[in-house]
Amino acid sequence: MLHRPPSHSAAIGPGAVPCLALPTPAALEQRQQLGAAQAPSCGAEAFTVDPAALAGGQPRKHTQYPYVTGTSVLGITYKDGVLLASDTLGAYGSTKRYKSFERLRKVNDVCAVGASGELSDFQYIMRLLEELSDDDFCMDDGHHLKPHEVHSYLCRVLYNRRNKFDPLWNSIVVGGFYGGKPFLGTVGMIGTNYTDEHVATGFGNHLARPLMREKHRPDMSEEEATALMHECLKVCYYRDKNSINKFQLAKVTAEGVTISEPFALETDWNYKLFANPAANAPGTW
Amino acid sequence: MDGGLHDLQQAVSMGTTIMAASFDGGVVMGADSRTSTGSYVANRVTDKITPLTDSIYICRSGSAADTQNLSRYVQWFLEQHGMELGEEPAVSTAAKLAQEMAYQNKNFLQAGLIVAGWDRHDGGSVYAIPLGGTLVKVPFTIGGSGSAYIYGLCDKLWRPNMTEEECHAFVVKAVSHAMARDGSSGGCIRTVVISKDGVKRSFLPGDRVPVAFGELPAPQRQPQVQA
Amino acid sequence: MSGIGSGYDLSTSTFSPDGRVFQTDYAQKAVDNSGTVIGIRCKDGVVLGAEKQLISKMLESNSNRRTFPVDRHAGVACAGLAADGRAIVSRAMAEANNYKSFYGDPIPGHVLAERLATYTHLFNMYWSVRPFGVSTLLASYGKEGPHLYLVEPSGTMHRYFGTAVGKGRQGAKNEIEKLKLEEMSCREGITAVAKILHQVHDEEKGFEMELAWICEDSGRQFQRVPQQLAEEAEAAAKAARLENQEQALGKLDTSLAELRQELAAAAAELRQELAEQRKELRQELAEQSKELAEQRKELCQELAEQRKELLAAVAASEARVAAAQKPLVDLVTAAMSALADSNIQPLPHAARQEQEEAEAEACSGSDS
Numbered sequence: 024m025l026h027r028p029p030s031h032s033a034a035i036g037p038g039a040v041p042c043l044a045l046p047t048p049a050a051l052e053q054r055q056q057l058g059a060a061q062a063p064s065c066g067a068e069a070f071t072v073d074p075a076a077l078a079g080g081q082p083r084k085h086t087q088y089p090y091v092t093g094t095s096v097l098g099i100t101y102k103d104g105v106l107l108a109s110d111t112l113g114a115y116g117s118t119k120r121y122k123s124f125e126r127l128r129k130v131n132d133v134c135a136v137g138a139s140g141e142l143s144d145f146q147y148i149m150r151l152l153e154e155l156s157d158d159d160f161c162m163d164d165g166h167h168l169k170p171h172e173v174h175s176y177l178c179r180v181l182y183n184r185r186n187k188f189d190p191l192w193n194s195i196v197v198g199g200f201y202g203g204k205p206f207l208g209t210v211g212m213i214g215t216n217y218t219d220e221h222v223a224t225g226f227g228n229h230l231a232r233p234l235m236r237e238k239h240r241p242d243m244s245e246e247e248a249t250a251l252m253h254e255c256l257k258v259c260y261y262r263d264k265n266s267i268n269k270f271q272l273a274k275v276t277a278e279g280v281t282i283s284e285p286f287a288l289e290t291d292w293n294y295k296l297f298a299n300p301a302a303n304a305p306g307t308w
Numbered sequence: 309m310d311g312g313l314h315d316l317q318q319a320v321s322m323g324t325t326i327m328a329a330s331f332d333g334g335v336v337m338g339a340d341s342r343t344s345t346g347s348y349v350a351n352r353v354t355d356k357i358t359p360l361t362d363s364i365y366i367c368r369s370g371s372a373a374d375t376q377n378l379s380r381y382v383q384w385f386l387e388q389h390g391m392e393l394g395e396e397p398a399v400s401t402a403a404k405l406a407q408e409m410a411y412q413n414k415n416f417l418q419a420g421l422i423v424a425g426w427d428r429h430d431g432g433s434v435y436a437i438p439l440g441g442t443l444v445k446v447p448f449t450i451g452g453s454g455s456a457y458i459y460g461l462c463d464k465l466w467r468p469n470m471t472e473e474e475c476h477a478f479v480v481k482a483v484s485h486a487m488a489r490d491g492s493s494g495g496c497i498r499t500v501v502i503s504k505d506g507v508k509r510s511f512l513p514g515d516r517v518p519v520a521f522g523e524l525p526a527p528q529r530q531p532q533v534q535a
Numbered sequence: 536m537s538g539i540g541s542g543y544d545l546s547t548s549t550f551s552p553d554g555r556v557f558q559t560d561y562a563q564k565a566v567d568n569s570g571t572v573i574g575i576r577c578k579d580g581v582v583l584g585a586e587k588q589l590i591s592k593m594l595e596s597n598s599n600r601r602t603f604p605v606d607r608h609a610g611v612a613c614a615g616l617a618a619d620g621r622a623i624v625s626r627a628m629a630e631a632n633n634y635k636s637f638y639g640d641p642i643p644g645h646v647l648a649e650r651l652a653t654y655t656h657l658f659n660m661y662w663s664v665r666p667f668g669v670s671t672l673l674a675s676y677g678k679e680g681p682h683l684y685l686v687e688p689s690g691t692m693h694r695y696f697g698t699a700v701g702k703g704r705q706g707a708k709n710e711i712e713k714l715k716l717e718e719m720s721c722r723e724g725i726t727a728v729a730k731i732l733h734q735v736h737d738e739e740k741g742f743e744m745e746l747a748w749i750c751e752d753s754g755r756q757f758q759r760v761p762q763q764l765a766e767e768a769e770a771a772a773k774a775a776r777l778e779n780q781e782q783a784l785g786k787l788d789t790s791l792a793e794l795r796q797e798l799a800a801a802a803a804e805l806r807q808e809l810a811e812q813r814k815e816l817r818q819e820l821a822e823q824s825k826e827l828a829e830q831r832k833e834l835c836q837e838l839a840e841q842r843k844e845l846l847a848a849v850a851a852s853e854a855r856v857a858a859a860q861k862p863l864v865d866l867v868t869a870a871m872s873a874l875a876d877s878n879i880q881p882l883p884h885a886a887r888q889e890q891e892e893a894e895a896e897a898c899s900g901s902d903s
Binding site: 087089090091113115118120121123124141142143144146147 | 407411414415436438439440441442443444446456459
């Protein structure tokens, strides 16, 4: 009945939207306008530069780097749902600049996402997801995006953007609970994606997943799952220089999505040799 | 370089110290006044704190050209928006507009921004928009090349619920310490205090800037009235 | 004043000589014929209610929607052509979405209302389009608090405490004016709205009610009123309507009794009057008959006297006749005797005289 906002068509790219979703010629024209997603229907037109126009017909060069970044996001399934976890740091290079940046976000009552990588891109992605769930709200027909649909959508968006050589610099974890089953998936900045019973992005893949492989069971209780998460977070904090001891846990169960207040974990620095590592090894560093 | 005019051909850049901090009832913004092209100080009394509306200001760092033009666009959008809205735009709106332009054009801009101000819904608020176009609401923030030298100082000195005077003193102290260590920051200290009572600008001349470790205070001439 | 046939009603791009745009007026009429839609702004939110005429007995309940969310914090109720309404809703959604993605905040109610009004107005300006046959009630709850707006087919927009459009708008507006909106919560508001909708619904046919609200109870999100609350409100409305009807019936009963009493009193009075009249008449009659009897008596007396006189006169004249007859009789007797000799019978004269005397006596005998 109502066409999707044009920002989505642009994000997904041509051909990815069913034709009927844009039924009128007017809507089709609107979609082709430059910066249509930003243009208010009254008042000023948005200022957006068409990069192709600036390049003057030359091939476009994308020299994009991440500026403000988040580090690993972890996710595991358990008996009643899924847990996602991350710290709350927005790092600026190696400067730990924003220490209260919430990187776990609720999408709707059955789904939450967490992102590492460029946080401005994550904010953009969240805006897309908000638009989708606002749409679901407006349709008022009881339907909403399922976790696997959110995952699928993000895969399309990220893959399309990498095909334009203008990637969204994120690795995203999608966690959800629907139809009595937990869902856990991830998608990388070039569209690589998979689902599993435990996932992690970035450094977490190296630091946390070995622990998960060892200790994770799909029938874990919430306490067990939380304990495993804490252990993984702790290891990430010990060994990832761009992390801080300020974490959040997102829980998705049949009851819905809850995202915890930020918390710190107890860390252990009390091994005897830590105080004097060279005691038994003279000449060591 | 070779001591020639090579520096002058570089982009006009605000290697800078800028900051904004919130206090009970408003915000204080502060900045140094140095603009350089390479090693040459192109402008020693720059005003890097630009009004977006009557009660929202933006601190600019990065390319002077980029941030000036971006600010002009935001000013124009906000003027239009204020008319449609029938009241002063919110600080969050100004920040979002600046962020959107910084984000959508991130490959073409060098712009680190701080948007701060006062509106009747949210009171005083500070938004940081670093290079990639992320939008972060913060109690206080620092930016520009000089900021790297004062993270520790600011983390130590800032506390919530300061009075206006305390906050102003904090900003001046922080900027002066950045200027003391960062070659790209210098000159004077400009501050803008925004609260529900309006906007107060103040200006601390270069010879009055507090002196840090290892420097000497500038000899003070008897104050003269200049035409 | 009707424009039909005058040629000024063919397009919105032509004014009539007295300054009307008839197509716009007609669009308004499309709204005026639709089911009633009302909105009220209570102290903590806005309630919208729509009366949905049952276009078919086989229609699924909750279909034929009239209230639509257009963003989390805003929604509309449409009166008039449902299809036109959806076009407005679609536009409102696009405006809300666009505003949010550009300015980062939810669109304020008055901005959305103004943009919808501008959009609606565009369709009153060109030859190639027709105006929307839809009035839109817009409820929003943003920084500025809960607001209610009405956008009409002409493109005018106003903010209201409460208003109504559609068939029963006049009655509904009268009822809304009686409400104390600034003291009323939305919980109370939904019942009030339901009552009004049931009250102004006049036809025999049933209708389906659709209630939507935005308030603290709904988490400041525009949504249909939860089914249970809506059902409670509807039950209260129906009860109120029944009570109203019973009250009206009771009033009718008492007035009927009063009328009966009055009638009985009038009848009694009439009867008494009649009796008096009869009595008078009887008296009169008696007097008259008495008079008549006297008159008769007098007349009879007179008559008797006259007869007596007449009889006397007759006797005298008979005597005279007899005297005059004597010679004749003698003559006759002589003749008879002469005739007897010749066998002729004479007429017996004495018998005839006796018969006449008896008749005269009978006439005077009925006088007593």
